[in-house]
Amino acid sequence: MRRLAHAFYDRPVVEVARDLIGCVLMHGQASGVIVETEAYHDCEPACHAFVGLTPRTATLFGPPGRAYVYRSYGVHAMLNAVSEPEGVGAAVLIRALEPLEGIELMRARRGLDRVQDLCSGPGKLTQALGVELACNGVDLASGPLVIGAGGQGWREVRIVPGPRIGITKAVELPWRFCAAGNRFVSRPGRAGDGRGGVKRWPCVDE
Numbered sequence: 451m452r453r454l455a456h457a458f459y460d461r462p463v464v465e466v467a468r469d470l471i472g473c474v475l476m477h478g479q480a481s482g483v484i485v486e487t488e489a490y491h492d493c494e495p496a497c498h499a500f501v502g503l504t505p506r507t508a509t510l511f512g513p514p515g516r517a518y519v520y521r522s523y524g525v526h527a528m529l530n531a532v533s534e535p536e537g538v539g540a541a542v543l544i545r546a547l548e549p550l551e552g553i554e555l556m557r558a559r560r561g562l563d564r565v566q567d568l569c570s571g572p573g574k575l576t577q578a579l580g581v582e583l584a585c586n587g588v589d590l591a592s593g594p595l596v597i598g599a600g601g602q603g604w605r606e607v608r609i610v611p612g613p614r615i616g617i618t619k620a621v622e623l624p625w626r627f628c629a630a631g632n633r634f635v636s637r638p639g640r641a642g643d644g645r646g647g648v649k650r651w652p653c654v655d656e
Contacts, residue, residue, distance in 0.1 A: 451476065453596055455591060466489070467489035468609055468627045470542055472605065473600045475547060477594060480556055481551040481552065482547030482549045482579070485548050486636055492539030495620055517530070526572070545575075556568045607629045610627070614626045615636075
């Protein structure tokens with residue numbers, strides 16, 4: 451697998467979020483194809499970096515191509531790929547994977563059999579791949595957590611933008627991306643609008 455270079459991430463975060471669709475995330479013996487992402491930037495209030503440089507956000511303002519891993523609600527580890535030049539707080543949240551390798555290991559970690567449910571959410575995929583807070587700050591080009599270029603077939607996949615979910619601020623930004631028609635996305639068919647409502651999300655072809 452050809453690992454993505456730092457230059458890949460040293461670009462506008464929305465571009466990186468879109469281009470990560472179809473790439474492969476690997477940790478140890480488990481891997482999956484990225485099928486859903488969300489972009490976050492320090493210019494908008496949904497991003498952790500919006501508050502500025504703090505001990506928690508230091509990784510976000512660091513060199514591009516590093517992993518930013520934080521704990522959500524004290525339970526789930528959330529994996530992000532730091533993007534844009536150093537000094538800018540921006541990252542791409544990896545929201546869902548299509549399992550590729552190590553599926554039996556993923557099943558054991560998740561306590562589930564149905565492949566479609568193993569990595570269909572940002573907390574699910576980190577559990578399935580064994581990603582913990584210790585991965586915060588690791589270099590995504592050298593590992594142990596690695597993102598590589600996707601296969602030839604993924605270059606032709608249609609990518610659909612839409613609103614980010616699970617947030618209450620900057621909900622109007624269409625900074626969520628998914629592989630159209632893919633059954634492994636976190637919320638196929640519909641998505642929350644950030645205010646408790648539901649709106650159409652065309653990730654799955656009708």
